[in-house]
Amino acid sequence: MTHAPMIDAVFDLDALLSAEEREWQQRARAFAQERILPVIEADFEAKHFRLELVKQLGDAGFLGMHLQGYGCAGAGAVSYGLACLELEAADSGWRTFVSVQGSLAMSAIHKYGSEEQKQQWLPGMVAGDLVGCFALTEPQGGSDPAAMTTTARRDGDGWVLDGAKRWIGLASLADVAVVWAKIDDPSFGGGDGGRAVRGFLVPTSTPGFTATPIDGKLSMRASVQCDVSLDGVRVDGDAILPGARGLSGPFECLNEARYGIVWGAMGAARACLDAAISRSTSREVFGKPIGANQLIQAKLADMFVEVEKGILLALHLGRLKERGALTAPQISAGKLNSVREALAIAHEARAILAGDGITNEWPVMRHAANLESVRTYEGTDEIHQLILGRALTGLNAF
Numbered sequence: 001m002t003h004a005p006m007i008d009a010v011f012d013l014d015a016l017l018s019a020e021e022r023e024w025q026q027r028a029r030a031f032a033q034e035r036i037l038p039v040i041e042a043d044f045e046a047k048h049f050r051l052e053l054v055k056q057l058g059d060a061g062f063l064g065m066h067l068q069g070y071g072c073a074g075a076g077a078v079s080y081g082l083a084c085l086e087l088e089a090a091d092s093g094w095r096t097f098v099s100v101q102g103s104l105a106m107s108a109i110h111k112y113g114s115e116e117q118k119q120q121w122l123p124g125m126v127a128g129d130l131v132g133c134f135a136l137t138e139p140q141g142g143s144d145p146a147a148m149t150t151t152a153r154r155d156g157d158g159w160v161l162d163g164a165k166r167w168i169g170l171a172s173l174a175d176v177a178v179v180w181a182k183i184d185d186p187s188f189g190g191g192d193g194g195r196a197v198r199g200f201l202v203p204t205s206t207p208g209f210t211a212t213p214i215d216g217k218l219s220m221r222a223s224v225q226c227d228v229s230l231d232g233v234r235v236d237g238d239a240i241l242p243g244a245r246g247l248s249g250p251f252e253c254l255n256e257a258r259y260g261i262v263w264g265a266m267g268a269a270r271a272c273l274d275a276a277i278s279r280s281t282s283r284e285v286f287g288k289p290i291g292a293n294q295l296i297q298a299k300l301a302d303m304f305v306e307v308e309k310g311i312l313l314a315l316h317l318g319r320l321k322e323r324g325a326l327t328a329p330q331i332s333a334g335k336l337n338s339v340r341e342a343l344a345i346a347h348e349a350r351a352i353l354a355g356d357g358i359t360n361e362w363p364v365m366r367h368a369a370n371l372e373s374v375r376t377y378e379g380t381d382e383i384h385q386l387i388l389g390r391a392l393t394g395l396n397a398f
Contacts, residue, residue, distance in 0.1 A: 007270060007277075011308050016315060017078070024065075024079040028086035031060055036090040041360045043222040044091070047215075050222070051173065057098065058128025062087075064102040066256075067110050070122035078318035081263035085311070088264035089271045092370035093223030095264040100169040101125060103256035105132025108178045108199060111252060112243035117201060121176055133174040133204075133211075135165040135228055136250050142167065143383055145180070145197070145247060150230060152181040152200060159183075159240065161200060161208075161233040167377070171211035171226035177202045178241075179230065180250050199241035199249055208233040219369040255331050258378045262317055262334035265374055266310040268367045269342035272349040273303045275362050279353050290352070299348055306341045313337060329391035332384035339375045346371060 008014065014022055035053060043050055057063055065073040066080040075083075088095035106125050109117055109132075124130035138148050150163025161181055171177060179200045202209060208231040213224055241249070277300060280291030290296050317334050320326040346368035350357035357364050375381060390396050 007273065007304065007307070010304070011311070013311065013315075017082075021076065021079045021082060024075060025082035025086060027060065028062065028083040029089075031057070031062070032086050032090035032094075036087070036094055040091045040222060041363075041366070044366055045221070045360065047217070047221045049093075049173070049224045053094070054097070054101075054131060055128040058126060062098055062102075063128055064106040064110070064122070064126050066102065067106060067122075070110075070118055071126040072106075072110075072122070076318075077259070077321035078315060081260065081314055081318045084260040084264040085267035085270070085314075087267065089267035091222060092264065092268055092367070092374055093220050095260065095267070096169060096220065096223055096374075099257045099260045099264075100134060101132055103260050104134035104253050105174075105176070105178050107256045108134065108241065108244070108249070108253050109201070112199060112241040112249055113201070114238070114242050116238070117241070121201070124175075130175040131170055131173050133168050133170045133177045133226075134250075134253065135168045135171065135177050135179040135202075136254075137165060137167050139164055139166040139227070142377075143380060145250065148180065148182060148197065150179070150181040152183045152198065154183075154185055155234065157237045159200065159235050159237065161202065161230045161235065163230045165228040165230070167214070168211070168226050168228050170224055171204070171228050172213050173224060174204050174211070177204055177209070177211075177228070181230075196245060197247050197249070199244045200235055200239045201241065202230075202233060202235055202239065206233050206235065219373040221369075251328075254378055255328055258331045258335045259317065259321060259326070261374060261378060262331070262338045263311075263314045265335075265338035265342040265371065266307060266314060268371055268374075269303075269307050269310065269338075269345040272342075272346045272364050272367050273300070273307055275364050276300060276303065276349040276352040279356070279362070283354075296352060299352060303345045303348055306345060310338050310341055329388055332379070332387040335379060336381055336384040336388070339371060340381060343368065343371045343375060 061073045062083055065075045068074045084095050087098060109121050125132055136145055152159045152161045179202045180197055183198050210229040211226040213226050280296050281289050283290050313334055317326055317330055346364055349364045353362055353364060386397050
Protein backbone atom coordinates (compact mmCIF):
# COMPACT_ATOMS: atom_id res chain seq x y z
CA MET A 1 0.00 0.00 0.00
CA THR A 2 1.80 3.12 -1.20
CA HIS A 3 -0.08 5.80 -3.08
CA ALA A 4 2.32 8.51 -1.93
CA PRO A 5 3.90 8.75 -5.42
CA MET A 6 0.38 9.25 -6.87
CA ILE A 7 -0.32 11.99 -4.35
CA ASP A 8 3.06 13.55 -5.12
CA ALA A 9 2.31 13.46 -8.85
CA VAL A 10 -0.90 15.44 -8.41
CA PHE A 11 0.83 17.87 -6.07
CA ASP A 12 4.13 18.04 -8.02
CA LEU A 13 6.11 19.01 -4.92
CA ASP A 14 9.35 18.02 -6.64
CA ALA A 15 9.13 21.06 -8.87
CA LEU A 16 9.55 23.26 -5.78
CA LEU A 17 12.57 21.41 -4.39
CA SER A 18 16.29 21.32 -5.11
CA ALA A 19 18.04 18.11 -6.08
CA GLU A 20 19.60 17.92 -2.61
CA GLU A 21 16.21 18.34 -0.93
CA ARG A 22 14.67 15.60 -3.07
CA GLU A 23 17.60 13.34 -2.22
CA TRP A 24 17.05 13.82 1.53
CA GLN A 25 13.34 13.16 1.13
CA GLN A 26 13.90 9.96 -0.83
CA ARG A 27 16.52 8.79 1.66
CA ALA A 28 14.10 9.34 4.54
CA ARG A 29 11.24 7.69 2.67
CA ALA A 30 13.38 4.64 1.96
CA PHE A 31 14.45 4.42 5.60
CA ALA A 32 10.85 4.67 6.77
CA GLN A 33 9.57 2.07 4.34
CA GLU A 34 12.43 -0.39 4.79
CA ARG A 35 13.28 -0.07 8.49
CA ILE A 36 10.18 1.25 10.30
CA LEU A 37 7.03 0.20 8.46
CA PRO A 38 7.71 -3.57 8.49
CA VAL A 39 7.86 -3.60 12.31
CA ILE A 40 5.89 -0.60 13.55
CA GLU A 41 2.50 -2.23 14.06
CA ALA A 42 4.05 -5.01 16.15
CA ASP A 43 6.17 -2.51 18.07
CA PHE A 44 3.16 -0.28 18.74
CA GLU A 45 1.18 -3.27 20.02
CA ALA A 46 4.07 -4.50 22.19
CA LYS A 47 5.01 -1.01 23.46
CA HIS A 48 8.49 -1.64 22.13
CA PHE A 49 11.06 1.02 21.25
CA ARG A 50 13.44 -0.47 18.68
CA LEU A 51 16.71 0.90 20.04
CA GLU A 52 18.81 -0.55 17.23
CA LEU A 53 17.25 1.95 14.82
CA VAL A 54 18.93 4.82 16.66
CA LYS A 55 22.37 3.92 15.33
CA GLN A 56 20.90 3.34 11.89
CA LEU A 57 19.36 6.82 11.91
CA GLY A 58 22.75 8.19 12.84
CA ASP A 59 24.46 6.28 10.06
CA ALA A 60 21.91 7.69 7.60
CA GLY A 61 22.69 11.24 8.73
CA PHE A 62 19.29 12.19 10.18
CA LEU A 63 20.38 13.04 13.74
CA GLY A 64 21.01 16.76 14.10
CA MET A 65 21.04 16.92 10.32
CA HIS A 66 20.17 20.64 10.28
CA LEU A 67 23.14 21.59 12.49
CA GLN A 68 26.61 22.58 11.36
CA GLY A 69 29.89 20.97 12.39
CA TYR A 70 30.73 18.16 14.84
CA GLY A 71 29.83 15.55 12.20
CA CYS A 72 26.35 17.00 11.53
CA ALA A 73 25.12 16.95 7.94
CA GLY A 74 24.50 20.70 7.76
CA ALA A 75 21.36 20.16 5.69
CA GLY A 76 18.94 23.00 4.96
CA ALA A 77 15.71 23.59 6.85
CA VAL A 78 13.57 22.25 4.02
CA SER A 79 15.64 19.07 3.76
CA TYR A 80 15.21 18.53 7.49
CA GLY A 81 11.48 19.17 7.22
CA LEU A 82 11.10 16.67 4.39
CA ALA A 83 12.92 14.05 6.46
CA CYS A 84 10.51 14.72 9.33
CA LEU A 85 7.56 14.33 6.95
CA GLU A 86 8.73 10.96 5.65
CA LEU A 87 9.62 9.57 9.09
CA GLU A 88 6.28 10.60 10.57
CA ALA A 89 4.49 9.07 7.61
CA ALA A 90 5.73 5.81 9.14
CA ASP A 91 5.15 6.70 12.80
CA SER A 92 5.09 9.86 14.90
CA GLY A 93 7.25 8.20 17.51
CA TRP A 94 10.25 8.03 15.20
CA ARG A 95 9.95 11.61 14.04
CA THR A 96 9.64 12.46 17.74
CA PHE A 97 12.91 10.66 18.44
CA VAL A 98 14.69 12.62 15.71
CA SER A 99 13.20 15.84 17.12
CA VAL A 100 14.14 15.11 20.73
CA GLN A 101 17.67 14.08 19.80
CA GLY A 102 18.37 16.71 17.16
CA SER A 103 16.04 19.67 17.64
CA LEU A 104 15.95 19.67 21.43
CA ALA A 105 18.95 18.01 23.09
CA MET A 106 21.54 18.55 20.35
CA SER A 107 20.25 22.02 19.48
CA ALA A 108 20.50 23.08 23.12
CA ILE A 109 24.13 21.98 23.26
CA HIS A 110 24.91 23.39 19.81
CA LYS A 111 23.28 26.77 20.51
CA TYR A 112 24.24 27.30 24.13
CA GLY A 113 27.04 24.93 25.05
CA SER A 114 30.73 25.63 25.51
CA GLU A 115 33.15 24.28 22.94
CA GLU A 116 34.17 21.59 25.43
CA GLN A 117 30.54 20.54 25.91
CA LYS A 118 29.98 20.41 22.17
CA GLN A 119 33.06 18.27 21.61
CA GLN A 120 32.10 15.97 24.47
CA TRP A 121 28.54 15.21 23.38
CA LEU A 122 27.68 16.18 19.82
CA PRO A 123 29.82 13.76 17.75
CA GLY A 124 28.46 10.76 19.63
CA MET A 125 24.88 12.04 19.37
CA VAL A 126 25.23 12.64 15.63
CA ALA A 127 26.38 9.05 15.19
CA GLY A 128 23.59 7.61 17.33
CA ASP A 129 26.13 6.26 19.82
CA LEU A 130 24.81 8.62 22.50
CA VAL A 131 21.19 9.58 23.21
CA GLY A 132 20.04 12.85 24.72
CA CYS A 133 16.83 14.04 26.32
CA PHE A 134 15.35 17.46 27.11
CA ALA A 135 13.91 17.84 30.60
CA LEU A 136 11.69 20.89 30.75
CA THR A 137 8.06 19.84 31.41
CA GLU A 138 7.05 19.26 35.03
CA PRO A 139 4.24 17.20 36.56
CA GLN A 140 2.01 20.15 37.43
CA GLY A 141 1.79 21.20 33.79
CA GLY A 142 3.86 21.91 30.75
CA SER A 143 2.27 25.12 29.47
CA ASP A 144 3.77 27.37 32.15
CA PRO A 145 7.51 26.64 32.34
CA ALA A 146 8.09 29.90 34.20
CA ALA A 147 6.42 28.24 37.19
CA MET A 148 8.90 25.35 37.28
CA THR A 149 9.86 24.12 40.72
CA THR A 150 13.06 22.24 39.82
CA THR A 151 15.98 24.07 41.40
CA ALA A 152 19.74 24.20 41.11
CA ARG A 153 21.80 25.52 44.03
CA ARG A 154 25.48 26.19 44.27
CA ASP A 155 27.50 23.69 46.27
CA GLY A 156 31.17 24.54 46.29
CA ASP A 157 32.42 24.38 42.73
CA GLY A 158 29.38 22.46 41.54
CA TRP A 159 25.59 22.45 41.44
CA VAL A 160 22.93 20.34 43.14
CA LEU A 161 19.65 19.79 41.30
CA ASP A 162 16.36 18.82 42.93
CA GLY A 163 12.94 18.46 41.40
CA ALA A 164 10.80 16.41 39.04
CA LYS A 165 10.07 16.38 35.32
CA ARG A 166 7.37 14.53 33.38
CA TRP A 167 6.78 13.36 29.81
CA ILE A 168 10.49 13.48 29.07
CA GLY A 169 11.14 11.61 25.83
CA LEU A 170 13.95 9.03 25.86
CA ALA A 171 15.00 9.80 29.44
CA SER A 172 15.36 6.17 30.50
CA LEU A 173 17.52 5.47 27.43
CA ALA A 174 19.50 8.71 27.37
CA ASP A 175 23.16 9.20 28.16
CA VAL A 176 22.76 12.90 28.87
CA ALA A 177 19.81 15.04 29.94
CA VAL A 178 19.45 18.75 29.26
CA VAL A 179 17.77 19.75 32.52
CA TRP A 180 16.22 23.18 32.96
CA ALA A 181 16.11 24.48 36.51
CA LYS A 182 15.71 27.71 38.46
CA ILE A 183 18.74 29.07 40.25
CA ASP A 184 19.06 31.76 42.90
CA ASP A 185 22.55 33.09 42.39
CA PRO A 186 23.08 36.72 41.32
CA SER A 187 26.32 35.85 39.58
CA PHE A 188 24.54 33.43 37.21
CA GLY A 189 21.00 34.74 37.03
CA GLY A 190 19.19 37.86 36.06
CA GLY A 191 15.83 39.36 36.91
CA ASP A 192 13.70 38.52 39.93
CA GLY A 193 16.52 39.03 42.37
CA GLY A 194 18.94 36.93 40.37
CA ARG A 195 16.53 34.02 40.01
CA ALA A 196 16.61 32.61 36.48
CA VAL A 197 16.14 29.48 34.43
CA ARG A 198 19.37 27.83 33.31
CA GLY A 199 20.18 24.63 31.47
CA PHE A 200 22.45 21.88 32.82
CA LEU A 201 24.01 18.88 31.08
CA VAL A 202 23.41 15.96 33.43
CA PRO A 203 24.85 12.52 32.64
CA THR A 204 21.98 10.15 33.39
CA SER A 205 24.30 7.87 35.35
CA THR A 206 24.67 10.62 37.98
CA PRO A 207 23.44 9.48 41.43
CA GLY A 208 19.99 10.85 42.19
CA PHE A 209 18.86 10.95 38.55
CA THR A 210 16.03 8.47 38.04
CA ALA A 211 13.97 8.04 34.85
CA THR A 212 10.86 5.83 34.92
CA PRO A 213 9.02 5.04 31.68
CA ILE A 214 5.35 6.03 31.76
CA ASP A 215 3.12 3.02 31.19
CA GLY A 216 -0.51 2.81 30.17
CA LYS A 217 -0.12 5.03 27.11
CA LEU A 218 -2.66 4.65 24.33
CA SER A 219 -0.54 6.90 22.09
CA MET A 220 3.14 6.87 21.14
CA ARG A 221 3.32 3.25 22.24
CA ALA A 222 6.44 2.55 20.17
CA SER A 223 8.20 5.48 21.82
CA VAL A 224 9.47 6.16 25.35
CA GLN A 225 8.39 9.01 27.64
CA CYS A 226 9.37 9.16 31.29
CA ASP A 227 8.93 10.63 34.71
CA VAL A 228 12.26 12.01 35.92
CA SER A 229 13.24 12.48 39.54
CA LEU A 230 16.18 14.69 40.52
CA ASP A 231 17.13 13.99 44.12
CA GLY A 232 20.28 15.80 45.14
CA VAL A 233 21.84 15.37 41.71
CA ARG A 234 25.33 16.87 41.91
CA VAL A 235 27.09 18.04 38.75
CA ASP A 236 30.32 19.92 38.17
CA GLY A 237 30.37 23.66 37.75
CA ASP A 238 31.02 23.33 34.03
CA ALA A 239 27.75 21.40 33.53
CA ILE A 240 25.82 24.65 33.08
CA LEU A 241 25.08 25.77 29.51
CA PRO A 242 26.89 29.12 29.38
CA GLY A 243 24.90 30.59 26.50
CA ALA A 244 21.36 30.04 27.81
CA ARG A 245 19.92 32.55 30.28
CA GLY A 246 16.24 32.59 31.10
CA LEU A 247 13.34 30.92 29.31
CA SER A 248 14.45 32.15 25.91
CA GLY A 249 16.91 29.22 25.92
CA PRO A 250 14.42 26.35 26.10
CA PHE A 251 11.89 28.28 24.00
CA GLU A 252 14.36 28.56 21.12
CA CYS A 253 14.85 24.80 21.25
CA LEU A 254 11.09 24.21 21.39
CA ASN A 255 10.69 26.29 18.25
CA GLU A 256 13.19 24.04 16.49
CA ALA A 257 11.08 21.02 17.43
CA ARG A 258 7.82 22.78 16.53
CA TYR A 259 9.18 23.47 13.07
CA GLY A 260 9.78 19.75 12.56
CA ILE A 261 6.21 19.02 13.67
CA VAL A 262 4.82 21.38 11.01
CA TRP A 263 6.27 18.99 8.41
CA GLY A 264 5.94 15.75 10.34
CA ALA A 265 2.22 15.95 11.02
CA MET A 266 1.65 16.29 7.29
CA GLY A 267 3.49 12.99 6.86
CA ALA A 268 1.00 11.28 9.16
CA ALA A 269 -1.83 13.00 7.27
CA ARG A 270 -0.46 11.82 3.93
CA ALA A 271 -0.24 8.26 5.21
CA CYS A 272 -3.88 8.37 6.28
CA LEU A 273 -4.93 9.79 2.92
CA ASP A 274 -2.87 7.09 1.22
CA ALA A 275 -4.76 4.44 3.18
CA ALA A 276 -8.10 6.00 2.32
CA ILE A 277 -7.27 6.08 -1.41
CA SER A 278 -6.09 2.48 -1.35
CA ARG A 279 -9.21 1.24 0.42
CA SER A 280 -11.59 3.31 -1.69
CA THR A 281 -10.29 1.67 -4.86
CA SER A 282 -10.26 -1.91 -3.51
CA ARG A 283 -13.44 -2.12 -1.40
CA GLU A 284 -16.64 -2.68 -3.38
CA VAL A 285 -20.12 -1.80 -2.16
CA PHE A 286 -23.29 -1.93 -4.28
CA GLY A 287 -21.34 -3.46 -7.14
CA LYS A 288 -18.57 -0.88 -7.53
CA PRO A 289 -15.53 0.48 -5.65
CA ILE A 290 -16.55 2.97 -3.01
CA GLY A 291 -14.11 5.42 -4.60
CA ALA A 292 -16.48 5.65 -7.58
CA ASN A 293 -19.03 7.41 -5.37
CA GLN A 294 -19.19 11.18 -5.38
CA LEU A 295 -19.28 11.41 -1.57
CA ILE A 296 -16.04 9.45 -1.21
CA GLN A 297 -14.29 11.40 -3.95
CA ALA A 298 -15.35 14.66 -2.30
CA LYS A 299 -13.86 13.50 1.00
CA LEU A 300 -10.61 12.42 -0.67
CA ALA A 301 -10.36 15.71 -2.52
CA ASP A 302 -10.87 17.74 0.67
CA MET A 303 -8.28 15.65 2.50
CA PHE A 304 -5.79 16.08 -0.35
CA VAL A 305 -6.29 19.84 -0.43
CA GLU A 306 -5.50 20.09 3.30
CA VAL A 307 -2.36 17.97 2.88
CA GLU A 308 -1.29 20.15 -0.04
CA LYS A 309 -1.96 23.38 1.88
CA GLY A 310 -0.15 22.08 4.95
CA ILE A 311 2.95 21.07 3.00
CA LEU A 312 3.00 24.37 1.13
CA LEU A 313 2.81 26.22 4.45
CA ALA A 314 5.64 24.06 5.80
CA LEU A 315 7.70 24.78 2.69
CA HIS A 316 7.08 28.53 3.06
CA LEU A 317 8.20 28.38 6.70
CA GLY A 318 11.26 26.38 5.67
CA ARG A 319 12.29 28.99 3.14
CA LEU A 320 11.82 31.70 5.78
CA LYS A 321 13.93 29.69 8.21
CA GLU A 322 16.70 29.32 5.68
CA ARG A 323 16.76 33.10 5.27
CA GLY A 324 16.83 33.61 9.04
CA ALA A 325 13.43 35.33 8.88
CA LEU A 326 11.18 32.76 10.60
CA THR A 327 9.30 34.08 13.65
CA ALA A 328 7.72 32.32 16.62
CA PRO A 329 4.14 33.28 15.61
CA GLN A 330 4.75 31.85 12.13
CA ILE A 331 5.92 28.57 13.67
CA SER A 332 2.83 28.54 15.89
CA ALA A 333 0.58 29.01 12.86
CA GLY A 334 2.25 26.04 11.20
CA LYS A 335 2.12 23.75 14.22
CA LEU A 336 -1.51 24.63 14.97
CA ASN A 337 -2.63 24.07 11.38
CA SER A 338 -0.64 20.94 10.60
CA VAL A 339 -1.61 18.92 13.65
CA ARG A 340 -5.23 20.05 13.70
CA GLU A 341 -5.72 19.20 10.03
CA ALA A 342 -3.77 15.93 10.29
CA LEU A 343 -6.12 14.77 13.03
CA ALA A 344 -9.17 15.72 10.97
CA ILE A 345 -7.76 13.79 8.00
CA ALA A 346 -7.06 10.74 10.18
CA HIS A 347 -10.64 10.78 11.44
CA GLU A 348 -12.06 11.13 7.92
CA ALA A 349 -9.84 8.32 6.65
CA ARG A 350 -11.04 6.08 9.48
CA ALA A 351 -14.62 6.70 8.37
CA ILE A 352 -13.81 5.80 4.76
CA LEU A 353 -12.18 2.56 5.92
CA ALA A 354 -15.32 1.76 7.95
CA GLY A 355 -14.86 -1.05 10.48
CA ASP A 356 -11.51 -2.07 9.03
CA GLY A 357 -10.22 1.36 9.98
CA ILE A 358 -10.01 0.42 13.65
CA THR A 359 -7.71 -2.54 12.99
CA ASN A 360 -3.94 -2.52 12.69
CA GLU A 361 -4.24 -3.80 9.15
CA TRP A 362 -4.31 -0.08 8.37
CA PRO A 363 -2.18 2.63 10.05
CA VAL A 364 -4.97 5.16 10.51
CA MET A 365 -5.95 4.58 14.14
CA ARG A 366 -2.29 4.42 15.15
CA HIS A 367 -1.64 7.75 13.47
CA ALA A 368 -4.76 9.27 15.02
CA ALA A 369 -3.71 8.12 18.48
CA ASN A 370 -0.15 9.39 18.02
CA LEU A 371 -1.35 12.75 16.73
CA GLU A 372 -3.22 13.32 19.98
CA SER A 373 0.20 13.42 21.65
CA VAL A 374 1.70 15.59 18.92
CA ARG A 375 -1.21 17.98 19.40
CA THR A 376 -0.33 18.30 23.08
CA TYR A 377 3.45 18.46 23.20
CA GLU A 378 5.57 21.45 22.16
CA GLY A 379 2.54 23.66 22.85
CA THR A 380 -1.16 22.76 22.83
CA ASP A 381 -3.57 24.26 20.30
CA GLU A 382 -4.56 26.83 22.90
CA ILE A 383 -0.99 27.95 23.54
CA HIS A 384 -0.39 28.50 19.85
CA GLN A 385 -3.70 30.32 19.50
CA LEU A 386 -2.60 32.66 22.30
CA ILE A 387 0.80 33.21 20.68
CA LEU A 388 -0.96 34.16 17.46
CA GLY A 389 -3.54 36.25 19.31
CA ARG A 390 -0.76 38.22 20.99
CA ALA A 391 0.93 38.80 17.63
CA LEU A 392 -2.34 39.98 16.09
CA THR A 393 -3.49 42.27 18.91
CA GLY A 394 -0.34 43.22 20.76
CA LEU A 395 -2.10 42.09 23.95
CA ASN A 396 -0.90 39.25 26.18
CA ALA A 397 -3.74 36.90 27.18
CA PHE A 398 -1.57 34.25 28.84
